[in-house]
Amino acid sequence: MPQTASCPGNLVQYASGLRATGDWTLLHHNRLRKTIGHQRHGHGPDTRELDLEELGELDTSGAVLLVELMGPERILDVATWAPEQPPERHALLVAVARAMPDSTLLPHRTRFAALGALGDIGRNIENLGRQQTQLLGFIGLTLASLASSLLKPRRWRLTALVAHIQQTGLNAIPIVALLTFLVGAVVAFLGATVLRDFGATIFTVNLVTYSFLREFGVLLAAIMLAGRTASAFTAQIGSMKANEEIDALRALGLSTMELLVLPRVLAMMISLPILAFIGMLSGIAGGAMVCLLALDISLIQFLDILQRDIPLRHFLVGLAKAPIFAFLIAVIGCLEGFKASGSAQSVGEHTTSSVVQSIFMVILIDALAAMFFMGMGW
Incomplete structure (x- = not known):
């Protein structure tokens, strides 16, 4: 069950992954971001396995942190691996995942500079094609x-x-x-x-x-x-x-x-x-x-x-x-x-x-x- 609104949010390790507990709101944003940073640069469990059963209150700032933690692809499928969450919470997480740019969501991709350069070239070519299509129209x-x-x-x-x-x-x-x-x-x-x-x-x-x-x-x-x-x-x-x-x-x-x-x-x-x-x-x-x-x-x-x-x-x-x-x-x-x-x-x-x-x-x-x-x- 979700905890009370007065409980600060946290990220807890357990046997098969991570568990989000407490309130993930703007009030606890800075502390939660530091916790996610330690988790990302450390050797903790795979962030793709996240338990949201003990998640308390959630607002947009908390949803942003969850998307940064897990990546947009995983969040878009949140209704499948977290069915206990209410539909409005699913909708909030999906909307945030779709709105955030990929460059901030998936920082691990920047480890490969060549892949990043190819991605930039692809986006530029796509923008050029869209631009020329608009011009012809x-x-x-x-x-x-x-x-x-x-x-x-x-x-x-x-x-x-x-x-x-x-x-x-x-x-x-x-x-x-x-x-x-x-x-x-x-x-x-x-x-x-x-x-x-x-x-x-x-x-x-x-x-x-x-x-x-x-x-x-x-x-x-x-x-x-x-x-x-x-x-x-x-x-x-x-x-x-x-x-x-x-x-x-x-x-x-x-x-x-x-x-x-x-x-x-x-x-x-x-x-x-x-x-x-x-x-x-x-x-x-x-x-x-x-x-x-x-x-x-x-x-x-x-x-x-x-x-x-x-x-x-x-x-x-x-x-x-x-x-x-x-x-x-x-x-x-x-x-x-x-x-x-x-x-x-x-x-x-x-x-x-x-x-x-x-x-x-x-x-x-x-x-x-x-x-x-x-x-x-x-």
């Missing part, structure tokens, strides 16, 4: 909302679209132009340094124009927007969710996809091709400046080589990737904002995640596109 939801709203002009949010175009496109022109101009100058300088040994410095013009028309122009603009705009989208939507503004919109019967997601996605798809074009021009201008000052290649000669040797398809290949990059950046930024919870820490974590995911996806898609165009001979 959100892309489908975005495309479905876009298709339904295109046929209903009254539901277009033109004011929000123009405002986001200004935020994502117009305000980003100076930083994109400056960045690509400097990178173009660096690429031309490095190319001239290598080509000078072969007496082929004139091909620095081809190097700069090829690289910026096909890759650097759109890639640098997309990376800039991934860090600048995707983070802003996540922070804006995450803050709205923390302030329960999104719940208010849904309570009013308004579509959050049409109000929050579609204007941002369309604005990004309009802005990034323009920024990519500006980045191409700025990068080529930076290369032309280096050619003029360091290689004695005049601007007229630079433009003549550009017109004669560089086909138009390189420009079209680079510009064709911009809408795809823009769509992915905007969708990832909005999705991470919706995934944020009500805390400031969660908003910050998902903002960081949106930037990392956007840059990773941009580089991944760019690499796949480069291999595809190379295989097609474009």
Whole structure:
């Protein structure tokens, strides 16, 4: 029979295992934890054999100690090996076992560092798969909302679209132009340094124009927007969710996809091709400046080589990737904002995640596109 409420809890050894006696409550938590620590690091009987017949009062803190002592798998089967306990006590122990993380429940697993590392890898792969599944689902939801709203002009949010175009496109022109101009100058300088040994410095013009028309122009603009705009989208939507503004919109019967997601996605798809074009021009201008000052290649000669040797398809290949990059950046930024919870820490974590995911996806898609165009001979 359970003992009285005034009896302090204890862990007693007997012939075939351990016996929990007295009250396992918050009042006796510290002492019981020390007792469990001695038992775990000592050479006592197997903790899988535990007798609960003399257990007195039990609260959540005591249930946590029992789960730490025996492990979650054994506690989940408590109704089988401790049928004398009431059903509400079984329910408490099972709920605590399911709620506690495995890393605190089973400390003996940490003895094998290799197994722990494999477990971490498995969890990371599982989280990555779940993340990509959510992204694919959100892309489908975005495309479905876009298709339904295109046929209903009254539901277009033109004011929000123009405002986001200004935020994502117009305000980003100076930083994109400056960045690509400097990178173009660096690429031309490095190319001239290598080509000078072969007496082929004139091909620095081809190097700069090829690289910026096909890759650097759109890639640098997309990376800039991934860090600048995707983070802003996540922070804006995450803050709205923390302030329960999104719940208010849904309570009013308004579509959050049409109000929050579609204007941002369309604005990004309009802005990034323009920024990519500006980045191409700025990068080529930076290369032309280096050619003029360091290689004695005049601007007229630079433009003549550009017109004669560089086909138009390189420009079209680079510009064709911009809408795809823009769509992915905007969708990832909005999705991470919706995934944020009500805390400031969660908003910050998902903002960081949106930037990392956007840059990773941009580089991944760019690499796949480069291999595809190379295989097609474009």
